[in-house]
Amino acid sequence: MFQDFSSSADPALGAERVARLRKRLASLGVDAVLIPRSDEHMGEYVPPSAERLAWLTGFTGSAGLAIIGAKKAALFVDGRYTLQAADQVDTGTFDIIQIPETEPRQWFAENLPKGARIGFDPWLHTRAAIARFEDGLAKTELVLKPLLRNPVDLVWGAERPAPPKGPLSVQPIELAGVTAADKIKALQKQLKAAGEDAVVLTLPESIAWLFNVRGSDVKHNPTPLAFAIVPAGSKPELYIDKAKIGPEVRKHLSGVVHIRAPDAVADRLTALRNEKKRVRLDTATAAMWIWQRLGGARGNISDASDPCILPKARKNDAEIRGARIAHERDGIAVTRFLAWLDREAPKGGIDEITAVRTLEAMRAETQALKEISFDTISGSGPNGAIVHYRVTEATNRKLRPGELFLVDSGGQYIDGTTDITRTVAIGTPTAEMRDRFTRVLKGHIAISELRFPAGTTGAHIDVLARHALWQAGFDFDHGTGHGVGSYLSVHEGPQSISKRGHVTLEPGMILSNEPGYYKTGAYGIRIENLLLVGAAAPIPGGDRPMLGFETLTLVPIDRRLVDVALLSPGERQWLNAYHARVAAVVGPHLNEADRTWLTQATAAI
């Protein structure tokens, strides 16, 4: 469960592995192959057996694409990963190319022979992604060719880990809120209304949500790697390794689904095609292999979004109750951590890894922690300015007085998933740090206390988190907030608060609110709470019903970093009211030393 701090990549292995792969190009009938980081389910985490990109290149980031030609090879990564890639990869073997600044097709045009055929495994790319790729290559002579076997799997050999067989568990009805039978009924009604005969589900979160189960196949996400087919008028089928299903889960699922072996999905898709059934498939998230098997462009495919996504995002009353309890529990653990940090850090003995271990230990002491919800970002000083920093033994550094420490972490509890960032001053912060922190806080407050009419999207409100920064010539290069699951993925759409967040914010949705400011080489600031969308308190004299956010996260925000003069009276009031709530809810669960600390940390400003 706990975080791993090794930097496991070994650039030296790349050249030899690429050489092995190159020998297979001719027999595959292609001039180059694409190796993405994804697995068959397109999730954020993949099991070790699917870490093909890392095995081949050494690169362990969460997004990337390699291409191996007969003579040249490249690794395409986005801006957050260029430094890490250069560090982990043999740059004699791979060109490292930053996307989207350079598009892969430009590298292709310059480094592949004219008319080259580029092979790809249709299990590891969505139809939508391949269609975009094809559009990009339309004016070139390059051709994409789906492969029957994954090229890495041909050469990986005996050291390849076995696919995971993580056991499933039942998500109790008191926490799930709605039975699997009722969810299936509602889904089938939707299919019938759309004139669809069945839907193919490929997202582990959707399957976990629909059947009220959780899995343990990948890190940090309690989801089962599986597929499901839900016919409009008969029992759903779950395609999953039976080794993952114990007696309790079998009992829970019996009557609800047919359990089938994973391999059986191929024939079932063929049958659906042959029977000319109208099958719903989300080509933006499903592997292209499924689309092909259903007949592709000549099949009877209804290309529409995964029908579990929206109902899953709108948490029901039981899930909301669970989220509140999980956040109270998590808030106690994180508050204890901050009290400890404040006592210990100024002595100079704490480093980033110690901090992560202590925070994990305090979460574990709740006796309810299932998993951390992602690798903790623990960045002191300049490391805090690296937005996707993950501490390793190599990068680990002490928390030094005069610096800021940024810690972004979360827990998976059976009743809810948490995600929180706090930035704290070690010793005395500079006036500049306090200015920037206060501007970030103003953005955080503007979102937190916003009231908005029905129909508002995340794109409409994102600017409120940036306004105080923009006015002073600053900004941050990430979205303000992402959706969060209910003991599921900590990054769960479709809702978000960002410039591209075009989904309407609806009651029951949970989102993060995490504006930041990053000064390269110096420090990073981020303040993150989770918010729940709901009806706003009635506004005396107001004309219209409004929605608003309830803040779920309950942990003090570092008052020493607040420049009170920059806050409006309303903002000050928000901070004081928030801190009073934290003190009232968390305080009673602390020992005396920590409670004394909390009293001072939440005193009114």
Place this chain on the structure above:
Amino acid sequence: MFQDFSSSADPALGAERVARLRKRLASLGVDAVLIPRSDEHMGEYVPPSAERLAWLTGFTGSAGLAIIGAKKAALFVDGRYTLQAADQVDTGTFDIIQIPETEPRQWFAENLPKGARIGFDPWLHTRAAIARFEDGLAKTELVLKPLLRNPVDLVWGAERPAPPKGPLSVQPIELAGVTAADKIKALQKQLKAAGEDAVVLTLPESIAWLFNVRGSDVKHNPTPLAFAIVPAGSKPELYIDKAKIGPEVRKHLSGVVHIRAPDAVADRLTALRNEKKRVRLDTATAAMWIWQRLGGARGNISDASDPCILPKARKNDAEIRGARIAHERDGIAVTRFLAWLDREAPKGGIDEITAVRTLEAMRAETQALKEISFDTISGSGPNGAIVHYRVTEATNRKLRPGELFLVDSGGQYIDGTTDITRTVAIGTPTAEMRDRFTRVLKGHIAISELRFPAGTTGAHIDVLARHALWQAGFDFDHGTGHGVGSYLSVHEGPQSISKRGHVTLEPGMILSNEPGYYKTGAYGIRIENLLLVGAAAPIPGGDRPMLGFETLTLVPIDRRLVDVALLSPGERQWLNAYHARVAAVVGPHLNEADRTWLTQATAAI
């Protein structure tokens, strides 16, 4: 030039005219016909000869669609026009249907015979609109059928006005900034880069902009009704009634374009089709007739936006200089009007029409007014709450003490187009009025003083104009701002500040900033200035270059309606600085009485 206050509609005529039209349905081979409000150029204003919808129904609003079946007829209008339509139209002949709440296809299904053929004139609908209509009818047995002749024209008879022959004028190079030859060269370069052989231009504003001419065919918009074809490699062709072109314009255009008779466009389009030329056409704005003539779905049409739209929106230095001068001139006229209003209105003798006439007279006294840029919205008390109110003799009412008066108006000057709204207190306003006004002002200021990074769209910032209203349970049901032309249309995209404003805001663009608040039956508030996008002043200590807005409009905002306690120190500072600038720029051009008034109206708060 001046506004017309008659309510010209006569509902009594509708029944007889519809009866005449119904007799033609059989010979047209259809069961019903669509009669839209648009002409062949899809502009906001149409000439009297194209006012088919008004002639047939009596309805004079700027958007609407009638359908005439053998037994039933309906008029579809949006929410702003339902009351006006009920007033102007014979409701015994026409059902009045509010869109989009009720979609036309629902009325069709209930009121037309099964399998009915619905005729339409492809000159009066875009291809995109007809395609949407067809999608809507896909699951019905109703069929759309393009007609060879407009059905209204068959029965309108001798009383139909002749098409306009408004003379063109040359837009001087000192104001246009770039020669027509250079604009054409840049356009042709763009066509070549896209592999297009020619573009068909159908928007009068695009043609006016490209050739540096202005027209006089419709009210308020100095645009010529004409078409143009610009080949990628040869001289453009302008299809226009030669009666519109005097010697000076002929001289200006010679060497730049071939002038052709309007009818010649048909054969030219056919030739382009037969030669299989790749022709760019904006099917969102061009009449479907042009698309058909180019071969429709089987033609070699490049469906892409009108290539004049973006360069026209980015005003050049000469246009920016002109805009500043036009706004200074307009600001003097409107300030004189407000001073007069403040002296006269409390006496009780002013009504809405007197106000419009006086404002027009003061603009005319600048000796530079070409036209008002739209019919003035002059709403006292409850009339101010009707967002698209246009005063008539029938609705005219006095400005009464204790009420608010909203006036939204603008001028067309050769160097720029203006658009300004002010809301003023007649006598003493209530605390509620001051509260609402101040919240609207806070939104107005938030947009005005915003700094934003490159890449920001209007949809991203619209919320800033609403934030202070939302927090108190209020909102307004229109966009915050629209693009404005340079001595062209006062509503000119593609940029806007609204929830659907997905165009990036770029330097040189001019936009309105007009948040409001409307209390039905009581009062309306709107504060509108025009803004110019440009680089923001450098921000000391800031990390990033930012864009910002320069306020062009220079007229006092009613201080008596400001609740100072609701303003932040920064907002107060903005208002005082704005007023100081108005006093400095406008003051020297006023007579003593008006200057005294201005001094008091712009005093710091």
